Amino acid sequence: MALLSVSDLIVRFRTHDGLIHAVNGVSFDLDEGETLGLVGESGCGKSVTNLAVLRLLPQPAGRIEGGAVYFEGADLTQVSESSMRELRGRDIAMIFQDPMTSLNPVLTIEEQMVETIRAHREVSKAAARTRAIELLEMVGIPKPETRLRAFPHQFSGGMRQRVMIAMALALEPKLLIADEPTTALDVTIQAQVLDLLRKLTAERSTSVILITHDLGVVAGMTQRINVMYAGFIVETATTPDLFARPRHPYTVGLLHSIPRLDAGDDEPLIPIEGVPPDLRRAPVGCPFAPRCAWRIERCWTEMPPLEPLIAGERVTTTGPAATHQLACWNYATAVEASTGQPLRDGFVAAPPPATVIEALAAAGVDPGAGLVEFGQEGRS
Amino acid sequence: MADQTTAVIVRSTPRASRGLWRDALRRLRRNGPAIFGLICIAIFILGAVLAPVIAQYDPTIGNLASGKQGPSLAHPMGTDLLGRDEFSRVLYGARISLTVGVVAVLVGLAFGTVIGAIAGGAGGKVDALLMRITDVLLAVPGILLAIGIVAWLGHGQIQIMLAVGISYAPIFARLLRGSLLALREAEFVVAARSIGTPGHRILVRHMLPNALTPLIVQATLALATAIIDVAGLGFLGLGPGDPRIAEWGEMLTDSARFLQSAPYLIFFPGAAIVISAVGFNLLGDGLRESLDPRLKR
Numbered sequence: 001m002a003l004l005s006v007s008d009l010i011v012r013f014r015t016h017d018g019l020i021h022a023v024n025g026v027s028f029d030l031d032e033g034e035t036l037g038l039v040g041e042s043g044c045g046k047s048v049t050n051l052a053v054l055r056l057l058p059q060p061a062g063r064i065e066g067g068a069v070y071f072e073g074a075d076l077t078q079v080s081e082s083s084m085r086e087l088r089g090r091d092i093a094m095i096f097q098d099p100m101t102s103l104n105p106v107l108t109i110e111e112q113m114v115e116t117i118r119a120h121r122e123v124s125k126a127a128a129r130t131r132a133i134e135l136l137e138m139v140g141i142p143k144p145e146t147r148l149r150a151f152p153h154q155f156s157g158g159m160r161q162r163v164m165i166a167m168a169l170a171l172e173p174k175l176l177i178a179d180e181p182t183t184a185l186d187v188t189i190q191a192q193v194l195d196l197l198r199k200l201t202a203e204r205s206t207s208v209i210l211i212t213h214d215l216g217v218v219a220g221m222t223q224r225i226n227v228m229y230a231g232f233i234v235e236t237a238t239t240p241d242l243f244a245r246p247r248h249p250y251t252v253g254l255l256h257s258i259p260r261l262d263a264g265d266d267e268p269l270i271p272i273e274g275v276p277p278d279l280r281r282a283p284v285g286c287p288f289a290p291r292c293a294w295r296i297e298r299c300w301t302e303m304p305p306l307e308p309l310i311a312g313e314r315v316t317t318t319g320p321a322a323t324h325q326l327a328c329w330n331y332a333t334a335v336e337a338s339t340g341q342p343l344r345d346g347f348v349a350a351p352p353p354a355t356v357i358e359a360l361a362a363a364g365v366d367p368g369a370g371l372v373e374f375g376q377e378g379r380s
Numbered sequence: 381m382a383d384q385t386t387a388v389i390v391r392s393t394p395r396a397s398r399g400l401w402r403d404a405l406r407r408l409r410r411n412g413p414a415i416f417g418l419i420c421i422a423i424f425i426l427g428a429v430l431a432p433v434i435a436q437y438d439p440t441i442g443n444l445a446s447g448k449q450g451p452s453l454a455h456p457m458g459t460d461l462l463g464r465d466e467f468s469r470v471l472y473g474a475r476i477s478l479t480v481g482v483v484a485v486l487v488g489l490a491f492g493t494v495i496g497a498i499a500g501g502a503g504g505k506v507d508a509l510l511m512r513i514t515d516v517l518l519a520v521p522g523i524l525l526a527i528g529i530v531a532w533l534g535h536g537q538i539q540i541m542l543a544v545g546i547s548y549a550p551i552f553a554r555l556l557r558g559s560l561l562a563l564r565e566a567e568f569v570v571a572a573r574s575i576g577t578p579g580h581r582i583l584v585r586h587m588l589p590n591a592l593t594p595l596i597v598q599a600t601l602a603l604a605t606a607i608i609d610v611a612g613l614g615f616l617g618l619g620p621g622d623p624r625i626a627e628w629g630e631m632l633t634d635s636a637r638f639l640q641s642a643p644y645l646i647f648f649p650g651a652a653i654v655i656s657a658v659g660f661n662l663l664g665d666g667l668r669e670s671l672d673p674r675l676k677r
């Protein structure tokens with residue numbers, strides 16, 4: 001049985017602007033010791049999925065409106081708030097994006113670390129302090145005895161993220177959720193922090209969910225990757241498989257928007273045009289359709305299900321033999337994936353059908369907004 | 381030569397930060413107006429504390445024969461209608477104004493903090509209800525509210541403290557609630573929740589200390605208005621109710637009739653009110669500047 005099993009998770013936010021469809025039926029499994037990457041643009045539901053797992057959605061707007069989150073067999077959406085509180089930190093811990101703001105500015109590192117340890121373990125202050133020193137040493141903070149008495153603002157960004165890692169690992173959780181842990185750091189510090197994270201979680205065979213929009217980070221850190229778009233998982237595969245055989249147009253687009261040093265001069269960067277969809281609209285059809293060069297008419301009206309790449313294949317959800325699955329009616333071929341655009345004679349990205357335009361207009365939305373037009377590309 | 385270079389380098393490195401409060405104190409020391417305010421306040425506190433030592437006369441006993449004398453060596457601020465030494469009365473008045481002002485602000489802080497913390501911590505319907513009540517109280521001008529409360533509770537120092545304090549409570553409640561609401565979504569609060577810190581502990585240990593600085597600033601500024609409000613109540617005849625007690629506001633009422641014949645009787649208590657209020661105001665502004673991390677240099 002998987003350590004964590006998210007099934008058909010639906011999260012919505014009730015705001016003054018209406019309902020936000022943040023996560024629309026996400027399912028994935030995670031084994032002990034596995035590192036899973038969640039990749040996608042900002043606002044595609046990566047962080048919300050994980051806040052929902054820990055039941056830390058902003059209240060009262062955010063709600064889990066469907067699905068289940070099984071952790072060691074128990075459904076976390078059903079357990080009481082007090083057992084949830086015990087579980088946080090002890091079994092599942094989280095590292096946040098910005099180490100500048102995720103430490104309390106008015107408390108010393110010692111107060112914050114001792115508090116974390118004592119929230120879950122009945123140990124004396126002195127024992128908790130000794131443990132805190134050990135942890136700081138472990139994450140490579142020099143002179144931990146004196147640094148303990150310092151305030152967060154007396155640390156550099158990289159050092160603060162190390163402190164955050166030390167706090168998150170203080171209780172040896174089984175699952176660590178790292179939400180863009182290095183986005184706010186310098187590149188050189190990024191590598192150090194990722195290295196540390198990898199080393200410490202491997203030693204304890206801690207499972208990790210690594211949320212990032214940086215494909216370079218996931219490439220070196222994870223065993224499996226879920227690509228998310230507009231609250232859906234659109235493609236999932238083992239890391240080597242996904243980089244070798246990207247098939248979903250969005251994944252292809254992501255891979256082609258990273259500059260590569262080994263790219264030939266004739267290989268242009270192909271940015272993904274347009275912006276992610278407005279999550280205030282209930283999803284109809286594939287959310288990526290307005291920006292997709294491969295779209296066909298069916299994409300506008302029907303959301304494709306997440307299915308194995310090789311039709312009929314038995315689905316394995318975890319481990320190194322996990323099945324490559326994607327949600328796409330008209331996915332890219334190997335050659336198209338490597339060039340980044342559809343190469344079919346006379347193929348034109350389908351314009352939205354009249355029914356869709358009418359439905360959008362009836363809902364008061366400009367049907368042209370966010371729509372990327374593609375010329376007659378084909379084989380040229 | 382080498383030594384000199386090192387010295388220059390050492391001096392040019394920014395001084396190590398020593399925590400929020402020490403940093404703030406350092407910035408406050410460089411703030412001229414705030415220091416001036418602090419000196420004004422210090423003079424009044426010294427005057428109030430040392431009144432029995434400094435004052436040459438009993439502020440409650442006068443000699444009718446020597447009433448309404450202008451300032452002289454024997455009576456530096458003159459004497460009032462009943463022949464009481466004005467200087468002694470201003471000194472003893474400082475005791476009343478400062479204690480009543482400080483206690484009133486503390487009362488306001490106590491009520492306001494509790495209401496604000498409950499509203500900001502609980503949120504939802506509790507918050508909505510408490511804030512509507514606060515809005516109603518805020519809609520009534522503070523001094524009017526205080527007059528109403530004194531009229532209801534009767535004369536006396538304790539009543540004034542309560543009245544002025546309660547009229548300030550809504551301001552503190554709103555301020556604290558606002559800071560707490562902003563802090564609720566702060567990343568370190570979510571981070572504290574993510575490691576299983578209990579809710580009450582997050583409120584008391586993580587959120588309240590971070591919401592404290594605007595409250596401290598507001599309380600200092602409120603001291604200035606409290607002194608004016610207390611004097612105002614005294615001036616309107618809603619003072620301590622004992623004519624023997626020297627209270628700046630009541631001293632103004634008593635002397636207002638002799639504005640032309642004995643203007644010094646108005647001038648000295650008036651100046652005392654203005655200078656102490658300005659002192660607290662300047663200190664409050666200075667605190668605001670030195671506690672605001674955005675102005676950090």
